[in-house]
Amino acid sequence: MPIVLVRVDDRLIHGQILEGWLPSTRAQELLVANDAVARDDLRKMIMQSATPYSVGLVIDSVDGIASLCMESDASDVRRMIIVESPLDALRLKRAGVPFDSLNLGNLRTNDVTVCLSRSVAVGDETLRALRVIMEEGVHVSLQAVPYERPVDLFKVIRRCGRS
Amino acid sequence: MIGIIVLTHGDLGKQFINTARMIGLNSEESLISLAADPSDSPDRLREQMAQAIKKLSKGDGVLILTDLFGGTPTNLSLSFLEEGKIEVVTGLNLPMLIKAINSRGDRDVASLAKAASDAGKESIFRAGEFLRQRLARRTTGE
Numbered sequence: 001m002p003i004v005l006v007r008v009d010d011r012l013i014h015g016q017i018l019e020g021w022l023p024s025t026r027a028q029e030l031l032v033a034n035d036a037v038a039r040d041d042l043r044k045m046i047m048q049s050a051t052p053y054s055v056g057l058v059i060d061s062v063d064g065i066a067s068l069c070m071e072s073d074a075s076d077v078r079r080m081i082i083v084e085s086p087l088d089a090l091r092l093k094r095a096g097v098p099f100d101s102l103n104l105g106n107l108r109t110n111d112v113t114v115c116l117s118r119s120v121a122v123g124d125e126t127l128r129a130l131r132v133i134m135e136e137g138v139h140v141s142l143q144a145v146p147y148e149r150p151v152d153l154f155k156v157i158r159r160c161g162r163s
Numbered sequence: 164m165i166g167i168i169v170l171t172h173g174d175l176g177k178q179f180i181n182t183a184r185m186i187g188l189n190s191e192e193s194l195i196s197l198a199a200d201p202s203d204s205p206d207r208l209r210e211q212m213a214q215a216i217k218k219l220s221k222g223d224g225v226l227i228l229t230d231l232f233g234g235t236p237t238n239l240s241l242s243f244l245e246e247g248k249i250e251v252v253t254g255l256n257l258p259m260l261i262k263a264i265n266s267r268g269d270r271d272v273a274s275l276a277k278a279a280s281d282a283g284k285e286s287i288f289r290a291g292e293f294l295r296q297r298l299a300r301r302t303t304g305e
Contacts, residue, residue, distance in 0.1 A: 019261055020187020045297055145187035 003069070003098065005080045008089055009105040012037065012082055013047045016105065016145050022055060024146035027080035029056040033065035033092060034084050062088050066095035085109075086122075086129040093136055101139040104130075104153065116156050117142040127157075165267040165275055166193040166219025170212070170240055171230040171255065173198055179260050190264045193219050199236045208239055216243060224272030226263055226279065227251045250276035252283070259283030 004025040009017065012032055022030065030051060037043045038061040051057045056077075058068065065081065069092075081097075083089050089102055104120050111123030120142055122130070134140055134154060141150035169176035176196035183190050195215045199208055219225050224247065229237040232253040240251045250272050252259065262282030267275055 015186035019265075023265065024187075042294070045294065045301075049293070049297065145185075147187070147189035 002075050002077065002079055003081060004078045005103055006089060006092070006097075006099045006101070007080070007082050007103040007105050008084070008086055008107055009082055010084050010107050012084060013050055017082065018050060018052070020145045020147075021080065022052070025078065025080055027055065027078045029058065029077050029079045031065050031068065031079060031081045032057070032059040033062045033081060033088060034059070035061045038064065062091045063095065066092050066097050069097045070095070086126050086133060090129050090133050090136075093133060093138065100137060101141065102133060103150070104140060104142045105144050114160060116153065117144070117151065119144045131157075164193050164221065165223045165270075165272050166195070166216075166221070166225040167263055167267065168212070168215050168219065168225060168227045169194070169196040169255065169260065170227055170236040171196070171198060172234060172236060173200065175230055176228075176255070179255065179257065182257060183260055183264065186261075188261060188264055193221075194264065195219065197236075199234075199239070205235070205239065208235075209242075212239060212243060216249065220248075223267075224248045224250070226267070226272055226275055228255045228260065228263060228279065229253045230255050248272065252276050252280045254283055256283050256286065258286035 004027055005021060007021065012034060032047065037059055044059050047059060048057055058065065060068065062083065081092070083092065085107065107120045107122060109121065109123045109126050111125070112121040113123050114127065115121045130140060130153060140153040142153060142156065143150040169179055176198065180190060180194060180196050197208065197211055197215060216225050227240045227243065227249065229240050229251060231237060237251065237253050243249050244251060259279045259282050263275060263279040266278050270278070
């Protein structure tokens with residue numbers, strides 16, 4: 001059970017992750033794949049301070065996390081990966097990180113053209129990235145917190161008449 | 164399951180529960196908020212409390228979380244204290260509520276009260292000071 005959840009969340013680590021997803025996935029490692037945060041010591045330290053000691057936290061660039069996933073044999077570790085955007089999720093996928101489902105939690109882009117859920121609003125570029133991810137065989141669903149029912153992105157897009 | 168009553172001035176308790184849900188706690192079960200409203204009589208609130216405790220008492224006890232020591236909700240809750248069955252913790256904050264909800268499966272009401280109280284206290288940081296100390300420790304290589 002290497003990767004238990006790959007989540008798009010533009011807030012990265014916050015209350016829903018700490019109190020919702022970490023307990024529900026029983027993740028032992030939390031990998032934050034984000035180029036900007038990897039260069040920002042203060043944000044890294046804040047995230048480290050907020051994450052429970054029992055969870056191994058790795059914060060690195062998207063490429064760095066991708067290499068980590070490809071190099072280290074972690075078949076006995078429950079890993080959760082957080083990225084800020086579908087584009088970064090696509091980068092992980094293209095780098096060979098093995099995942100076949102993607103959770104869309106919180107996402108608000110500047111060029112919003114469609115609201116996919118209460119907490120996910122995207123523009124055309126992001127929507128294109130999501131389509132490519134789906135075409136690569138990844139099942140994408142909208143779900144902010146674990147007790148909510150996940151909603152299939154494919155169905156939402158079809159309902160919006162954007163498929 | 165240990166029942167939890169969040170007893171506060173006004174709608175504070177209800178909003179605490181809403182917020183816990185927003186950040187991902189599935190907290191429907193055995194969780195009740197009650198509001199002390201200035202327009203209500205203390206007797207009415209006492210009656211609501213008695214009903215809530217009755218409803219939540221399934222043999223595991225009830226934890227009452229209140230906002231302010233010395234305030235009406237706390238004062239009222241004290242009359243319900245019962246060793247091993249009903250505990251009161253004051254000074255409610257969100258980490259305390261989360262701890263109480265998440266930890267009630269595997270302990271008795273007295274130790275749940277202690278865990279909630281500890282979590283409430285230990286979650287308070289002067290954030291600027293805390294980060295400065297962490298930074299200082301890192302630069303000295305500790």
